[in-house]
Amino acid sequence: MTQDKTAIRNAATVIVLRDRLNDPHVLMGQRGATAAFMPNKFVFPGGAVDKEDAAIPLATQLQPICRDRLLEDVEQDLTHALSVAAIRELWEETGLILGQKGEWDMTPPADWESFAATGHVPAAHPLQFVFRAITPPGRPRRFDARFFMIDAxxxxxxxxxxxxxxxxxxxxxxxxxxxxxxxxxxxITEVVLAEIAKRAHDLTPPDSVPFFKNNEEQNLFLRLKGVGPMTGRSH
Structure with missing residues (x-):
């Protein structure tokens, strides 16, 4: 079946901070010139949730506060799948391992064979949910992206x-x-970076998470577990 390219796909993005307390650096790479979505732009590692992600075992789970924020303004619980997608995309796009030493209790699917071969099981506890944004209408691809920050x-x-x-x-x-x-x-990366700069020295997950909610009716800047709509703005 042909994928509907106008549909909004759930996605996970990973912001890795290194030396965050003294000289913070962030891991980024450049998308290709022929990419349909954000060509030539420097971005964080990330991508869409795959259907297999919900079945992948995790050595550790998300922190409860992050799980609670991810459960807001959604139609289904995607906390596990989003956690797995973040770890998978980090591995695929950077070769970095977010996991713990251990044996898999299932045969890893093709997308996970190389990760499992390193002797690690994905671990979600370092992921901190810090931002959410839906791509505005009219773009060639649309994602409901959850941004996770981790300490390198x-x-x-x-x-x-x-x-x-x-x-x-x-x-x-x-x-x-x-x-x-x-x-x-x-x-949107500039917006997220402004939020990250404020949080670089804070090792705890945020109490409230910014959410750019773009749909055909309106553009809202919300705070999950916060005071509600802050401002309407168009991208």
Whole structure:
């Protein structure tokens, strides 16, 4: 069956912060010039949830506060699938492992064979849910993206070894947080980075999560578990 490219797909994006307390750097890469979505832009690793993600075992689960925020303004519980998608996309696009040493209790599907071969089981407890945004109408692809921040100290592999990465992102690099805006960024990435800059030195998950809710009727900037609509703005 042909996929409806106008449908809004659930997605997970991963923001990895390194040396966050002293000299914070963020991991980013550049999308290809021929990409249908955000060509040439520097972005965080991430992508759409796959149907297999809901069945992948996790060594550890999301923190309860993050799970609670993810359950707001949704039609179904996607907390497990989103956690798995974030870890899978990080592995596929950067070759970095977010997991714990252990044996799988199932035969890993094709997308997970290389990850499982490293001797790790994906672990979700380091993921902190920090932002949510729905791509505005009229774009070639639309996603309901949940942004997760993790501390690079939680990565189980060499932070400078990207050899296992696929070729979806080029120029993978750790960029000093104050210099990120010198790169060609999508609008929403700039918004998220502003939020991350405020939270770089805070190791706890946020009490409320910003949510750009774009649909055919209105554009709202909400706070999940916050005071509600803050401002209406168009992207």
């Amino acid at each position: 100290d939680e990565i189980a592999s060499d932070l400078d070894d990207f050899d296992a990465a696929c070729d979806e992102l080029s120029h993978l690099q750790w960029i000093p947080l104050p210099k990120v805006r010198e790169f060609d960024l999508p609008f």
